[in-house]
Amino acid sequence: MGEVAGQPGSSGTDHISICEVSLRDGLQNEQQIVATADKVRLLEALCAAGLGHIELTSFVSPRWVPQLADAEQLADQAQPPSGVRLSALVPNAKGLERVGRTKLVEITVLVSASETHNRKNLNQSIDETLAMLVGVVGGARAAGLQVRGYVSMAWGCPYEGEIDPARAVDLAQQLQNCGCHQIALTDALGVASPRQTRELVRRLLDVLPAADLALHFHDTRGTALANVLAALELGIRDFDAAVASLGGCPFAPGSAGNLATEDLVYMLDEMGLDTGVDLEALLAAGHLAEQIVGRPLPGKVHRAGPFRREPR
Amino acid sequence: MGEVAGQPGSSGTDHISICEVSLRDGLQNEQQIVATADKVRLLEALCAAGLGHIELTSFVSPRWVPQLADAEQLADQAQPPSGVRLSALVPNAKGLERVGRTKLVEITVLVSASETHNRKNLNQSIDETLAMLVGVVGGARAAGLQVRGYVSMAWGCPYEGEIDPARAVDLAQQLQNCGCHQIALTDALGVASPRQTRELVRRLLDVLPAADLALHFHDTRGTALANVLAALELGIRDFDAAVASLGGCPFAPGSAGNLATEDLVYMLDEMGLDTGVDLEALLAAGHLAEQIVGRPLPGKVHRAGPFRREPR
Numbered sequence: 001m002g003e004v005a006g007q008p009g010s011s012g013t014d015h016i017s018i019c020e021v022s023l024r025d026g027l028q029n030e031q032q033i034v035a036t037a038d039k040v041r042l043l044e045a046l047c048a049a050g051l052g053h054i055e056l057t058s059f060v061s062p063r064w065v066p067q068l069a070d071a072e073q074l075a076d077q078a079q080p081p082s083g084v085r086l087s088a089l090v091p092n093a094k095g096l097e098r099v100g101r102t103k104l105v106e107i108t109v110l111v112s113a114s115e116t117h118n119r120k121n122l123n124q125s126i127d128e129t130l131a132m133l134v135g136v137v138g139g140a141r142a143a144g145l146q147v148r149g150y151v152s153m154a155w156g157c158p159y160e161g162e163i164d165p166a167r168a169v170d171l172a173q174q175l176q177n178c179g180c181h182q183i184a185l186t187d188a189l190g191v192a193s194p195r196q197t198r199e200l201v202r203r204l205l206d207v208l209p210a211a212d213l214a215l216h217f218h219d220t221r222g223t224a225l226a227n228v229l230a231a232l233e234l235g236i237r238d239f240d241a242a243v244a245s246l247g248g249c250p251f252a253p254g255s256a257g258n259l260a261t262e263d264l265v266y267m268l269d270e271m272g273l274d275t276g277v278d279l280e281a282l283l284a285a286g287h288l289a290e291q292i293v294g295r296p297l298p299g300k301v302h303r304a305g306p307f308r309r310e311p312r
Numbered sequence: 313m314g315e316v317a318g319q320p321g322s323s324g325t326d327h328i329s330i331c332e333v334s335l336r337d338g339l340q341n342e343q344q345i346v347a348t349a350d351k352v353r354l355l356e357a358l359c360a361a362g363l364g365h366i367e368l369t370s371f372v373s374p375r376w377v378p379q380l381a382d383a384e385q386l387a388d389q390a391q392p393p394s395g396v397r398l399s400a401l402v403p404n405a406k407g408l409e410r411v412g413r414t415k416l417v418e419i420t421v422l423v424s425a426s427e428t429h430n431r432k433n434l435n436q437s438i439d440e441t442l443a444m445l446v447g448v449v450g451g452a453r454a455a456g457l458q459v460r461g462y463v464s465m466a467w468g469c470p471y472e473g474e475i476d477p478a479r480a481v482d483l484a485q486q487l488q489n490c491g492c493h494q495i496a497l498t499d500a501l502g503v504a505s506p507r508q509t510r511e512l513v514r515r516l517l518d519v520l521p522a523a524d525l526a527l528h529f530h531d532t533r534g535t536a537l538a539n540v541l542a543a544l545e546l547g548i549r550d551f552d553a554a555v556a557s558l559g560g561c562p563f564a565p566g567s568a569g570n571l572a573t574e575d576l577v578y579m580l581d582e583m584g585l586d587t588g589v590d591l592e593a594l595l596a597a598g599h600l601a602e603q604i605v606g607r608p609l610p611g612k613v614h615r616a617g618p619f620r621r622e623p624r
Contacts, residue, residue, distance in 0.1 A: 116623075161621040191619040193582030194541050219534065221619070222575035222612035223582075226537040229506050263534035270505030270535075300534035307503040307533070309473040311428075 015274045016232075017053060018261060019184070019214065019240045020046050022289060023074075024055040024089055025258055026246030028065050030293050036070045038292045040077050045285035046243065050277040051261070053085045055108065055240075059095035075102035087148060091122060096136050100143055107140055108184075109133050110150035111175065113168040114157030121152075130174055137178040149175030150216070154185040154200065155192040165200045173207050182212055184240060187227075190220020194230035201234045214238035217259045219245060224259035225267050232273075239264060244286035244297035260299030262286055266306060279306055327586045329365060329550045330573060331496070331526060332358050334601060335386075336367040336401055337570055338558030340377050342605050348382045350604045352389050357597035358555065362589040363573070365397045367420065367552075371407035387414035399460060403434060408448050412455055419452055420496075421445050422462035423487065425480040426469030433464075442486055449490040461487030462528070466497040466512065467504040477512045485519050494524050496552060499539075502532020506542035513546045526550035529571045531557060536571035537579050544585075551576060556598035556609035572611030574598055578618060591618055 023043060027034055039057075046054055056078060062069030071088065080086055087106035090096050099107055111129045112118035118126045137147050153160075154168035172183040185200065197215070204213055215231050215238070217224040228239055242258035265277045279301075286302040296303075335355060339346055351369075358366055368390060374381030383400065392398055399418035402408050411419055423441045424430035430438045449459050465472075466480035484495040497512065509527070516525055527543050527550070529536040540551055554570035577589045591613075598614040608615075 156619055156621070158620075160623045161619075189619070190616065191582075193579050195583040220612060220616045221578050222531065222534075222572065223537050223579050225535055226541045226579060229538045229541055260534065266533050267505050267535050267538060270503075271507040300532060304502065304532045307468055307473075307501070308470075309468070311472045 014237060015276070016268050017214075017238045018051060018264065018275055018277065019053045019055060019087075019216075019238065020051045020243065020261060021055045021216070021240050021258060022046070022242035022244070022246040022261070024058050024068065025240075026242040026289070027293075028058060028067050029247040029257070030067060032293065033067050033069075034292055036073050036077060039070070039074050042243075042285065042289055042292060043078055043080070045281075045288045047080050047084050049281035049285050050275075051282075052083065052276060053087070054080070056086045056088050056104070058089035058091070059098045060089065060091050061094075072098065072102060075099070075104050090136065090140070092132060093136055093139070096139055099145075105144065106146040106148065108148040108150055109136055109175070109180065110152055111171055112152045112157075113163045113171055114153040114160045116159035117153045117157045120159070126171070130171075130178075133175070133178050137175075137180060141179045147178075147180045148182045148184060148214075149178070149180035150184050150186050151175065152186045152188055155187040155196055156189050158189055165196070165203050168200060169203045169207060172204055172213075176208060176212065182214055182238065183208065184214035184216050184238070186216035186240070188216075188218055190218035190224070192217060192227045193223055194226050197227045197230045198234065201231055201236060205234065210235035210237065214240060216240035218257060219259045219263070220257075225263060228259070228264065228267070243282065243299070244289050244302040245299035246289055246293070246297055257298060260286075260302055262299050262301035266301045270307070326549060327588070328544075328580050329526075330363060330576065330587055330589065331365040331367060331399075331528075331550065331552045332363045332555065332573055333367045333528070333552050333570060334358070334554035334556070334558040334573070336370050336380065337552075338554040338601075339605075340370060340379050341559040341569070342379060344605065345379050345381075346604055348385050348389060351382070351386050354555075354597065354601055354604060355390055355392070357593075357600050359392050359396050361593035361597050362587075363594075364395065364588060365399070366392070368398045368400050368416070370401035370403070371410045372401065372403050373406075384410065384414060387411075387416050399458075402448065402452070404444060405448055405451070408451055411457075417456065418458040418460065420460040420462055421448055421487070421492065422464055423483055424464045424469070425475045425483055426465040426472045428471035429465045429469045432471070438483070442483075442490075445487070445490050449487075449492060453491045459490075459492045460526075461490070461492035461495045462498055463487065463495060464498045464500055467499040467508055468501050470501055477508070477515050480512060481515045481519060484516055484525075488520060488524065494526055494550070495520065496526035496528050496550070498528035498552070500528075500530055502530035502536070504529060504539045505535055506538050509539045509542045510546065513543055513548060517546065522547040522549065526552060528552035530569060531571045531575070537575060540571070540576065540579070555594065555611070556601050556614040557611035558601055558605070558609055569610060572598075572614055574611050574613035578613045582619070
């Protein structure tokens with residue numbers, strides 16, 4: 001097992017890509033509806049911090065997720081610096097139709113590794129979702145869009161409990177076969193431990209290259225960064241995170257939300273890994289997020305600040 | 313680098329020892345003074361959860377830490393089940409005199425790896441502390457007590473910033489030379505990352521066996537379990553933690569407190585490592601701690617609960 005960052009076996013100057021999901025996964029789980037102008041301000045702050053990949057919104061039905069009902073307006077008003085990838089979640093053909101009328105060039109589709117969760121989330125079976133996605137991903141690709149695929153509840157499900165990693169691996173492969181360029185495995189329940197992460201990642205690496213994989217942890221049980229460490233050691237270089245740990249999971253009571261981007265960047269910085277993100281500017285974005293949602297956000301580095309290395 | 317728990321290179325049935333520090337490190341950082349009877353109730357709940365090593369209190373001057381002014385009474389009233397080790401922090405000869413009048417048979421002494429922090433904490437230089445500890449540890453050993461040694465601020469200091477790991481290693485050796493049977497390196501500032509942890513642990517292992525070492529993390533920046541994972545992989549099997557993440561560090565604003573015992577046990581359980589601790593009973597102890605201090609405690613598993621593996 002290889003270590004990273006200046007340790008034996010290291011490749012030295014590894015770059016870690018972060019997909020910032022606060023505007024979608026964060027805000028869809030907030031009680032209140034944030035104004036489009038505030039989302040634009042947060043987007044600008046996230047771009048200013050150096051984040052290069054930002055999940056902007058979801059083209060889900062506004063009846064299901066009113067928090068993201070302004071998807072078109074936000075996509076229209078977003079003016080990221082060149083080089084920043086913006087993506088949006090697209091749950092179905094209707095969503096693809098909507099995103100097609102915007103300037104966005106990357107979408108994310110999703111399927112759950114839990115049959116029960118998939119039914120509750122998408123109102124159809126996993127097989128029905130996969131059949132639908134063949135059309136959606138094919139249509140998106142034909143329209144020149146890049147497509148990222150989520151396999152959600154890959155470690156565990158609030159309804160079904162443990163999930164067989166073989167199911168998550170099979171779905172990852174099927175999403176890639178549909179035409180997804182990257183597969184992100186998500187633990188929205190926040191139950192992953194390094195042992196399960198190693199097992200799942202090893203099985204994934206049997207069928208997909210590390211560069212095509214990303215991991216999406218929630219820090220519900222404090223294990224998110226330990227899972228990142230375990231995955232880094234196996235060669236994974238893409239992680240999702242949300243500034244200040246915005247959001248949570250409606251199905252996981254007490255959920256602490258996504259892995260905080262500040263916590264991830266802090267650890268990677270301290271390990272000598274390059275993220276391209278400036279922690280001070282990211283902290284400012286987190287404080288803006290807190291101001292916008294009007295409640296204290298739980299991110300740890302967000303609350304404690306960075307390590308001041310210089311003597312006072 | 314060896315993995316643990318059912319992975320290649322694993323020794324399979326590793327036991328991890330946890331030193332529960334909520335009654336000392338937790339309560340000394342709480343605003344209010346908890347009644348001795350409540351401390352006894354919490355101790356009983358911690359013992360019922362299966363914790364085998366509990367730091368009960370500190371024989372520090374009641375003027376400095378009024379929260380622990382009842383050290384003698386608590387030591388007197390504590391009736392742990394057989395096999396449970398109770399220890400108490402002893403900062404100086406006066407503390408040793410006090411502990412000598414109790415039934416406790418294990419103490420902890422401490423020195424800081426930061427000269428400035430040592431002066432602020434103990435009102436003397438590191439060299440003066442070491443000279444004093446020769447007498448205290450020698451006296452304790454002569455009286456039949458076991459002595460654990462803390463090297464505090466081993467990763468970083470709020471005043472001096474980064475700490476040279478060589479200083480922490482040197483102090484660990486000196487404490488062992490004084491007669492300490494185990495050395496615990498502490499990161500009360502909560503700045504450790506897995507890279508620094510690996511570097512420090514590797515250097516420590518050059519001079520001390522893994523069995524003589526323990527690590528004490530605070531989860532201020534979300535990295536505590538990642539550090540535990542890095543240390544596990546290097547053979548460390550002893551960790552400090554505090555139920556529900558009680559406490560914090562008066563020198564680290566926004567500090568999230570000690571690594572929560574529930575989070576540690578959760579991760580180790582999920583990794584197939586044996587702690588001897590029952591998570592459900594530990595969660596009950598955490599809820600009692602919350603009731604006793606009268607404020608919500610931030611431990612993550614404390615708030616989210618365990619992973620329910622069975623389908624609902």
